[in-house]
Amino acid sequence: MTDPFSSPGAKAPPKPFTATEGHRPVRSFVLRQGRFTEAQQRAFDQAWPQLGLDYTGQPRDFDAIFGRQAKRVLEIGFGNGEALRFASQQDPSRDYIGIEVHAPGVGRLLNALEADGAQHVRLYHYDAVEVLQNEVAAGSLDEIRIYFPDPWHKKRHNKRRLIQPEFAKLLVSRLAPDGRLHAATDWQDYAEQMWDVLDATPGLRNRAGARGHVERPAWRPQTHFETRGQNLGHGVWDLVYDRC
Numbered sequence: 001m002t003d004p005f006s007s008p009g010a011k012a013p014p015k016p017f018t019a020t021e022g023h024r025p026v027r028s029f030v031l032r033q034g035r036f037t038e039a040q041q042r043a044f045d046q047a048w049p050q051l052g053l054d055y056t057g058q059p060r061d062f063d064a065i066f067g068r069q070a071k072r073v074l075e076i077g078f079g080n081g082e083a084l085r086f087a088s089q090q091d092p093s094r095d096y097i098g099i100e101v102h103a104p105g106v107g108r109l110l111n112a113l114e115a116d117g118a119q120h121v122r123l124y125h126y127d128a129v130e131v132l133q134n135e136v137a138a139g140s141l142d143e144i145r146i147y148f149p150d151p152w153h154k155k156r157h158n159k160r161r162l163i164q165p166e167f168a169k170l171l172v173s174r175l176a177p178d179g180r181l182h183a184a185t186d187w188q189d190y191a192e193q194m195w196d197v198l199d200a201t202p203g204l205r206n207r208a209g210a211r212g213h214v215e216r217p218a219w220r221p222q223t224h225f226e227t228r229g230q231n232l233g234h235g236v237w238d239l240v241y242d243r244c
Helices: 038-046 062-066 082-090 103-116 128-134 155-160 165-174 188-198 224-231
Strands: 019-021 024-026 072-076 095-099 121-124 141-147 175-185 204-206 237-243
Touching (some): 038 103, 062 095, 072 082, 082 095, 103 121, 128 165, 141 165, 165 175, 175 188
Parallel strands (some): 072 095, 072 141, 095 121, 141 175
Antiparallel strands (some): 019 024, 204 237
């Protein structure tokens, strides 16, 4: 059966995008790289050959990459990597793949993983939509995690939000039959949109019931994004969906 989200014939990586508005790509991110330290640059120079994955636009054999057969967890937009590092430390039985477009966060996590001696984590410095479409096989992920994606809180920017119907369908296609999707946000308006999209997506079942959320699971540490949001008086919503 042909995978509608893959394009194995692609000869070169297309430009990152998340949705299309007419003929103009609409991205869910803006590259604000911030200060890139010498330590982060060294991480790319020294740790990337072992822990990094260069985007190729072709399906990946992750068993070969990790040197074993294990369940896989993908985190999209890992920021500075604290949640991904925590997860990899707590659960070495599974392989972890992280995707992040902002280079300083990638460099910081590369340094941390190298210090940990982590062998079961690999990182992409690329757009998650492209990676999922072209490098991740259908049904190959045990779990997908999306923690505190950019809320694009201004109404005119809502179209840039990552959680959209087509992207949700793509996520479902990459989950194994017993897989899990875990999203978290500290913006109620974005939580409402996530419910609108994910509760209506075929193949997903909200573990807490329609428009429901759960307490922060043990596998997700309290991040600095969450702490910042709470300090601003925001709530935090963890939405967990099972692939059905």
